[in-house]
Amino acid sequence: MRSVAEIDTISPERSVLDAADRLFYERGIAAVSMSEIRDSADVSMRRLYMLYPSKRVLVAAWLSDRHLRWMTWFTEAVDRHVWHGTDAVLATFDALEEWVSSPEYRGCAFINSIAESAEIDDSHRAIISDHKRELIAYVAGLVEAAHPGSPPWLPDAMGVLIDGAIVQSAIFNTTTPLVAARAAATSLIGQVQ
Amino acid sequence: MRSVAEIDTISPERSVLDAADRLFYERGIAAVSMSEIRDSADVSMRRLYMLYPSKRVLVAAWLSDRHLRWMTWFTEAVDRHVWHGTDAVLATFDALEEWVSSPEYRGCAFINSIAESAEIDDSHRAIISDHKRELIAYVAGLVEAAHPGSPPWLPDAMGVLIDGAIVQSAIFNTTTPLVAARAAATSLIGQVQ
């Protein structure tokens, strides 16, 4: 039987996934060894491999976990800006600006991961494209609610603007691309209403 | 003195840079070993290290070389579409569609490289951001020539649309993002003229 103290403790899974997120996001998949994850998560090598039988499986678990956490953060941040009176579609860029401005910003973990093609298999690719599809579907919901009658390509175009701004903000280390993307989105939704 | 036959032969530098481009672009930097580049370029290990004293230096040379070659290809492809009557700004997306549709398409080499942060140092980062700056400057020239009086953020927004479409086309393995980006650009330039 597990004691109450044990139940209150952070689970090894959570500890490993948190360590994986910190290290994989900051340095990339190939640059992080399983030993580093073991040290950062403070579990034994044996337990690490009992939880995730290979690095590829761990990467898949990390991507799925990050998808859930990122989408939760993003939708909450958008809600917060909408609550303060910002147009729902434009609020996506204000939410992204919070993220891009944080010192640990390193671009999109999913885009970065798919660029490391040798570390990525088809199951990873599916998680990554599903993540982007879900992001676009969420934005499509915002567009339809706030600007009904918009052209059918607007959600996809918003997705392109969002990912382009995320990528270029990482390259230039500036929010300039985000500002330009927001201006373009303002123009695009302004044409309708 | 070098013989005529030698002069006509492909130089070892060219052979190495071509091999680096094939392998680094297809599989990523970390996944390609110096031995593979030696084999693919058909030079000796000794000559490879005489030309480029470390992998980091070779990566920098590859990025600079790819910048020149890609920009040359891109501007020529845009010119070709303009010649057939397409608006110069929209022609950028038609040029990109040729690239994205090719079977060996793997996204933008510069975006992919910066995602492999462990393999990349500040000199590489400078080459990458300079590449994107030059791309945006080129597009800014097209915008100014074809649509004078456009809003000042339009070139940056075009850059965001281009990189977003390049990235998402690689993730989804489709030209859908490119079509949406082109539609958005059409709308943006249509508002002015």
Place this chain on the structure above:
DNA sequence: CAGTAGTGAGAACGATCGTTCTCACGGAAG
């Protein structure tokens, strides 16, 4: 109490990497 199943700590294994070194050879210089 003895026996046992499961765990933590980390050494060990086999592969691969970037880089350097060895050594035999070929052709210009004397």
Place this chain on the structure above:
DNA sequence: CTTCCGTGAGAACGATCGTTCTCACTACTG
């Protein structure tokens, strides 16, 4: 011819990786 410098071919080196294995220890079971 002999000498010698520069090269090609690839073995060697030391480090690091993902993964597995060893072994001492703990905490139940009977």
